[in-house]
Amino acid sequence: MGSDKMLSTLSRVLFFASFALLAIAILERFVNYFGYTVLGGSYTPGRMLEFAAIMLLFVITILLRQSREELRRRGT
Helix, strand or coil: CCCHHHHHHHHHHHHHHHHHHHHHHHHHHHHHCCCCCCCCCCCHHHHHHHHHHHHHHHHHHHHHHHHHHHHHCCCC
16 A cells, blocks of 8 residues: 555544544533533543544645645646
8 A cells, every 4th residue: 555545544534533523522512411421521522622623633734745745746
């Protein structure tokens, strides 16, 4: 597997994982209003949003790197 394909797969996995964390954080916040918890209180919804943002930061970095490499290949 080439490095381009591996980085593309990694960025997709991180992208979907970050949106899964976003959905869990929203669900956790919603059920907290009723006095329940989804995660047993191990992480707060805000902390999960931080993790999601960190993952998206890595996705942006990977995409910018791929764009830079493509521009170098074109000679621009």
